[in-house]
Structures are given as C-alpha cells and as structure tokens.
Amino acid sequence: MKELRFLSLTGMLGYGYPLESLRRGLARGVSFIGVDAGSTDPGPYYLGSGQGFVKPRQVRRDLEHALLAARGQRIPLIVGSAGGSGARPHVDAFLEILGEIARERALHFRLAVIRADVPKDVVIRALNEGRTAPCGPLPELTEEAVRSCTHLVGQMGTDPFLRALHAGADVVVAGRACDTAIFAALAIRGGFDPGLALHLAKIAECGALCARPEGANDGLLGTLRGDHFLVEPASAQRACTPDSVAAHSLYEQPDPGCFHEPEGKVDLTGCRFDAVDERTVMVTGSRLVPNGRRTVKLEGAALRGYRAVTIAGIRDPLAIAHLPEIEEGVRQAVAGNLRGVIEASAYSLRFLRYGLDGVMGPAEPPALHPPREVGLVVDVVAPTQDLAETILSLARATALHQSFPGRKSTAGNLAFPFSPSDLSAGAVYEFAVYHLLEGEDPAVLFPVEIREV
C-alpha cells in the first residue's frame, strides 16, 4: 500500500518535546520531520519589532536534536515560519542558530532558505488594481496602512516548499508559511489526495495537541494513504481518540466545517473519525475544493507608540467606590499639566481595574458586590518612550493623592508593590495589514535560495 509517514516534531519549535518522542517517531520510519516555528497569537509586537517570542536557547535545544536526527536518517527537516513571525530578521536569527549547530556538530547539508517578505510596492500595486481584500472583520487595505508596516510578510503555501525539495534541500528554512504547507507539500507532490493531505497537515502542525492528554509540546505521527490518513501521538503516554481528533478542527478556527488555505477550501463536513486502535485514529472524507484564484495572506505590523505601566493595589472601599472620579481627576490633571507639550488625543491613558472589570471593560455587567480589593494597572502609550514615562509619572502621582467625596485614606489611595513603581514596556505595535493578496506568482513572492552548509 502506498503511504507517506512523517513526524511533526512539536506544536511550536522552542516549546520543547520529549526526546523519547523523537526517538519513537523515527523508529517508525518517517519520510521527513516537519515543525512549525511561528504564530500571530502572541500579538503584533514580534512581527513589528523583528524579535522572536521564544528565546534562542529554546530554539537551539529543539532544533539541535531534530537536525541531528534528520541528518542521521538522511530525511528532510522542514521548518516553517522560522524565528516566529517569519520576516527577514526572524529568519536571519534562526539561520544563525542553525549555522552554529552545524559548525559545532560538523554537519554538512543542502539548505534551502525561502524568504516571505513582500515588497510594499507589490502590495500597493495590487491594492490599486483591486487585488486585495480584508481577511476577516477589518477595514479595506489602504496605501497608508501598507506604508506604516515595519515588516510585511506573506504566508506561503506548498509551492515554494516543493521548489526547495525539488532542488534537493536537506533542510528547508521558510519564512512566514501556512502551517499546512510544511506538512502537505511532499504529500501533494507524491500524488496523495490534497484534501486529506491538507487536513492531516492542519492537525499535525499543532503537534500532539489533538491527543489526550493534550500535548502542544510533543510530537505527532501522520500517515497518509490513498483514501484516508492516520494520526497517532509519538509519545506512548498519549492517545488520539476519534473525539479528540474531531475536536481539533475547532481550534482557533472560525468554522468547524471547513478551513481555507492558498490551495482552496478544505471541506470537513463529510469527514469520519474512526479508532484503529487505542492510540490511533483514521480520518476519511476530507475534500479540497480548489480556489479559482490563488491568494496569499499578508501580515503587517505598524509601530503605534511606546508604553509605560504601573501596577497598584487598592484596598480602601471608598477609594474602590470612587474609582471613576479618581480616574477623571487624573485625566484632567495630566492633560492640564501637559498643555502645550502634547494633546490628550495624542496619547492613550488607561485604567485597567482587575477585580472589577479589567478583562471585559465596558462589556462587563455591573458587579453585585464590590470587591475586597482592586488591582489597578495604569497604562500609557505615547509617541515617545520619554513622553510615555512622563505621562505615567504624572498620572501615578495624581492617582495616589487624588481626593474624592468622603475620603478617609487621605495619605494615599494606592499600594505600589515596587520601587521604582513605573515600568517601561517599550514599543507597541498593531496589525495594520491582515489581508488577502490575489494574482501574484508565488515563485516571485517566495524566492528559494540554495546554500551548501
């Protein structure tokens, strides 16, 4: 029977995995090791700033064992969304770690590097030609939004991976990529059903998250055959069940009946999930409905200012009851003090009131009983770090001493746990581009560069 088996190393490169799982996975005979190294989940800071959201030491640990294993078995190692957000600085930081391991371990291999940075003028031309659309509930793209991005990437599909593997790459390091492309490329090239290949890839990219107990930091074995695929956790401590695998199609997805990839819509409404044994699930019926047009999802983050915060506790019940007046007094004092320096509309000053409505804000229904204490976070975002710190300093001092009717705690309203009380949190970014781009050649957008290491 024709089949293709692979190991998904872990849900996220850097989150760790048991070495025993890697060993067990390889012992089953796999055609490649794949791993997803990125996400937009931790927010726009990482794409915007060029930083990774896992530390180099974590990446090095996870990568080193996988690289040695892949070279030992002479099978490809495929990494998508290298460095976290998959823009140039992220990929470069990843390549540095890879190079370090290769030198220290005297490894030699053919490396494919696939960049995912999309030039702004390419996007602006597409925008002017009506070839962009919002990907979700956000406004239409504008030239200003494109220009505001510090980094702008596109999520590559399977094509660039196929070109890299066709060129004989032993290790593929891709910038921002669809999670599915990492695992589906070889399967689609091998002539397997693309609907099954993409569905399996969608499950595999989260590692053993679809198993019980859940293991985003553990490996998963995927086996693709003619009319079905099998999933099985690499660790003997976990099991996949029909319910656990079916439930994975809910995860971070808007619709359990389908998901969208550059190759088209994968329809899951006809899927069956059956137990093969106590740890392995067979899936049938996933179907690819190809798109008439190929699209690429763009992600771009723009700098929105600099943050400073302070954290304080409030225990006095009258101070808690008069928080709205305290907040209003602080706003007025800060705006008055800085008249001529900065307009109140040019910075953001927030009171996040944990214990009252810190999580939900205005959507929180009124509390039935006042809380015993409130954790107050005063949050300032301003055009420069210096301004943010100045505004926070004024706001903190005013809030400490702000008067209100019937006040008993006349020596101070806030308990600060730290000295200094104010923390500088640095640059703040926002996703300014999250749009689909149509009608660009993936071979041009995602160039493959071959290097001999």
Added chain:
Amino acid sequence: MRLYDLARVLRSKNAGPFALTLDLMFETEEDFDRVLNANVLEPATIGRLYRVAPADVLIRPFRRIRTIKITLPRAGASSGAPDDRDVYGSQQHFPLADLEV
C-alpha cells in the same frame, strides 16, 4: 441553569488577530440539544453581549462532538493593539457563560 455550569468546556480564543471564537462543548447530546433548543444562542443576543453587529456573529453547531461554535469580530482593538485587553482572547467567554438555559 447557567451555560457555564452546563457545559463541559467553555472557552474563547483568537481566530486570527481580528476575530474571537467561543466553543461550548457538552458532555451529552441531551445537554447539547437543550442549549440548541433553548434559543438563547442567537446572533442578536451574542451581538448585544459582545457589542458587535448581529450580522457579524457566526453560530455553528457541530453535533459530532456535541459542540457549538460562535465566531465574532473583536469589538475593540485587534490582538495586542494599544487598546487591547486580552492578547490571546482566552478570557472572553464571559458574559456568554452567564446566560441561563
């Protein structure tokens, strides 16, 4: 009975930086049907609770695993933007969870 008490899993998470997805998973088909038939999970109700337009609320029952999925736009800021309060969107299952069935 509160939805929070009836559901086995009640969770929220980002579905991309601009949308939230809420999953209500039930232990039994009976609980699942009880909630579906109670007509509390309507776009108008969800829209009011989360301050979004009812037309933007997507409600998808998934009988195979006794789950109802609700997807809606983030009402305020996108994930991690200056005005956001929940980068991963993982604590947005209230006020939904307080609904009575």
